[in-house]
Amino acid sequence: MQVNHTKKLVSNLKRATVIRGKWNGTKYHVIHKLGEGACGVVYLCERNGIETALKLGTDSARITTEVNVLKSFQRVQGKRLGPSLLDVDDWVTPGGITLPFYVMEYVKGQELATFLHGKGSEWLGVLLLQLLMDLGNLHESGWVFGDLKTDNLLVTSPPPRLRLIDVGGTTQIGRAIKEYTEFYDRGYWLKGSRKAEPSYDLFAVTMIMLEVGGRGRFERGSDPRQTLERKLQQATALKPFTPLINNVWAGNYQNGLEMREDLVNLLQRRPEPKKRNMPVSTRTSRRKKTKKTSFATFEIGAIFVSVIIFYLIYMLFFL
Amino acid sequence: MKKGTLKQILLLTDGCSNQGEDPVAIAALANNQGITVNVIGIIDDDQSEQPEGLEEVEAIAMSGGGVSQIVYQQALSQTVQMVTKQAMTQTLQGVVNQELKQILGEKKTFEELPPDKRGEVMEVVEDLGETCDLEVLVLVDTSASMTPKLATVKDALFDLSLSLNARSGNNRFSIFSFPDKKAPIHKLMDWTPHLDGISKIFPKLASGGITPTGPAIKEAIYQFGKKGLFGSMKDASEPYEETGF
Numbered sequence: 402m403q404v405n406h407t408k409k410l411v412s413n414l415k416r417a418t419v420i421r422g423k424w425n426g427t428k429y430h431v432i433h434k435l436g437e438g439a440c441g442v443v444y445l446c447e448r449n450g451i452e453t454a455l456k457l458g459t460d461s462a463r464i465t466t467e468v469n470v471l472k473s474f475q476r477v478q479g480k481r482l483g484p485s486l487l488d489v490d491d492w493v494t495p496g497g498i499t500l501p502f503y504v505m506e507y508v509k510g511q512e513l514a515t516f517l518h519g520k521g522s523e524w525l526g527v528l529l530l531q532l533l534m535d536l537g538n539l540h541e542s543g544w545v546f547g548d549l550k551t552d553n554l555l556v557t558s559p560p561p562r563l564r565l566i567d568v569g570g571t572t573q574i575g576r577a578i579k580e581y582t583e584f585y586d587r588g589y590w591l592k593g594s595r596k597a598e599p600s601y602d603l604f605a606v607t608m609i610m611l612e613v614g615g616r617g618r619f620e621r622g623s624d625p626r627q628t629l630e631r632k633l634q635q636a637t638a639l640k641p642f643t644p645l646i647n648n649v650w651a652g653n654y655q656n657g658l659e660m661r662e663d664l665v666n667l668l669q670r671r672p673e674p675k676k677r678n679m680p681v682s683t684r685t686s687r688r689k690k691t692k693k694t695s696f697a698t699f700e701i702g703a704i705f706v707s708v709i710i711f712y713l714i715y716m717l718f719f720l
Numbered sequence: 721m722k723k724g725t726l727k728q729i730l731l732l733t734d735g736c737s738n739q740g741e742d743p744v745a746i747a748a749l750a751n752n753q754g755i756t757v758n759v760i761g762i763i764d765d766d767q768s769e770q771p772e773g774l775e776e777v778e779a780i781a782m783s784g785g786g787v788s789q790i791v792y793q794q795a796l797s798q799t800v801q802m803v804t805k806q807a808m809t810q811t812l813q814g815v816v817n818q819e820l821k822q823i824l825g826e827k828k829t830f831e832e833l834p835p836d837k838r839g840e841v842m843e844v845v846e847d848l849g850e851t852c853d854l855e856v857l858v859l860v861d862t863s864a865s866m867t868p869k870l871a872t873v874k875d876a877l878f879d880l881s882l883s884l885n886a887r888s889g890n891n892r893f894s895i896f897s898f899p900d901k902k903a904p905i906h907k908l909m910d911w912t913p914h915l916d917g918i919s920k921i922f923p924k925l926a927s928g929g930i931t932p933t934g935p936a937i938k939e940a941i942y943q944f945g946k947k948g949l950f951g952s953m954k955d956a957s958e959p960y961e962e963t964g965f
Contacts, residue, residue: 424834461831462813465842472839489835499831576850577886583798588882595886 407459407498412442420446420455420502422490429455429504436552438569440464445507452509453487457502463569464501466579470571471505473544482539483568484508508564510555514613522638525614526668528556528563529606530661535565536602537657540574545597547572548580549605551612572597584608584618590625592650599656600649606660607646614639641667725853726808727755728786729940730800732873733861734762736776737933740904743776746937747784753941757784758807760799762869765792780933785811793869796876801883804856805849812848816841853890856880857940859905862897863931874922881915894943895921898936899929905939 418431429446436443441458458464471486488504517524532554539546548570555564570580578595587593587604612618615636622628633639633646645663654660729750737743747757761777774790781788787807791799817829820841830841860866860873877895884891892911895918900906908921
């Protein structure tokens with residue numbers, strides 16, 4: 402009963418409620434609710450005329466875990482891996498209950514699907530480049546985002562920029578994924594483990610693509626892998642990205658930057674005048690290409706050598 | 721801190737017990753033996769969120785030192801792994817709290833530390849959660865009303881092993897069902913690190929009419945003492961048994 406009561410309290414704060422920090426004494430005025438997560442509720446608040454996002458929770462341990470992640474991002478803030486952390490404190494409610502909270506920079510933006518509505522697939526490509534850059538940096542600093550989903554993405558503008566907002570699932574590489582959402586989870590689709598590896602995030606990226614490029618989320622059905630293949634075929638908007646997605650599903654990328662590289666090649670490719678476009682440089686085809694070149698070099702070399710031999714014999718004969 | 725083993729009973733049920741000892745009391749007994757009791761109450765999709773008879777779910781988990789949740793079938797997989805992990809954190813935090821009290825004096829708990837210090841403590845708790853060994857005994861209620869839910873239970877348990885086996889620590893699972901004609905519980909799967917073979921055992925399940933939850937938990941406690949797979953089995957009165965390296 403007590404727990405339910407506290408949860409209700411946390412998610413029903415009225416406008417102009419004052420949240421005063423027990424340790425730092427900073428006052429925040431509630432404007433409205435921004436969203437509700439697994440371990441707390443995020444409110445838009447105002448502090449000295451500045452808008453901030455305040456996450457109020459019931460479980461001190463989980464709030465602390467998230468703060469730890471935000472703090473470690475702070476150390477590489479030059480690369481901007483998530484919203485910056487402004488304050489961490491407790492609020493003692495008028496009823497005497499102590500609730501933990503932390504305050505972040507308020508990221509104001511549009512949902513991904515709203516932003517993409519009515520725009521061409523080049524915009525999806527551009528935003529994906531940004532996302533993969535952020536993920537790549539995250540991976541390089543030893544983290545996996547984990548709970549990557551459209552709810553945790555916002556497009557700020559101008560200029561349009563995709564931002565990661567909820568870091569609750571962020572996990573150190575090599576550990577077990579802390580938090581996930583089934584639709585984006587490769588384990589759920591029988592496409593791999595729940596170990597925090599960069600490729601875990603990349604799978605979630607492909608699911609975001611299927612969601613916004615197709616018709617939203619879907620059930621896994623009796624044969625999850627087949628369902629994925631079918632949905633990919635049905636999503637006509639994703640046609641240019643099909644080889645990229647298949648590469649992720651085949652586990653061909655080690656981290657976000659590798660996938661980004663292929664996406665860059667794919668987006669910058671100009672339509673060729675004569676033949677129909679050949680698929681992107683998939684990892685395998687690239688390998689084949691290199692093989693082909695080396696074979697060609699070998700051929701040229703062989704011809705060259707035989708010409709010289711022929712010439713030498715010719716010279717000897719006539720000497 | 722040393723590496724240790726967490727012991728949990730995960731009870732999956734859809735109703736109230738109706739035979740034998742009071743499960744709430746038996747859960748307290750389990751907790752006293754260093755075993756955490758978690759309970760998940762499964763409800764049908766057309767049921768309201770607070771159906772009668774399921775109040776017991778919260779009471780059992782509370783006295784068993786564990787976590788409880790009432791869910792619709794479709795959310796079962798995610799709930800099972802969440803409840804298990806949450807209970808692990810809770811237990812580990814309890815242990816860390818104990819140590820804190822010893823270091824900082826009687827009245828200091830995690831929540832009373834300044835936010836800065838909490839971060840460091842939480843890192844320790846997380847490290848432990850990632851590396852500790854875990855034993856989960858799954859106790860499935862197979863009374864008649866559970867029959868249509870068993871396929872979902874099977875998927876959820878398979879999913880649980882997927883989640884837990886992503887950790888660095890070792891896992892052991894075993895699965896028991898109740899009621900059984902001859903004994904309080906019926907062994908479906910002996911202690912094993914993976915639940916890959918789970919598909920084979922579930923079709924064999926027969927449903928019964930009564931729900932003797934109390935006796936079932938009591939017998940489950942005994943199952944932890946029975947096997948000696950994990951090093952020494954001391955009389956564990958602490959929730960976190962330190963086995964050393």
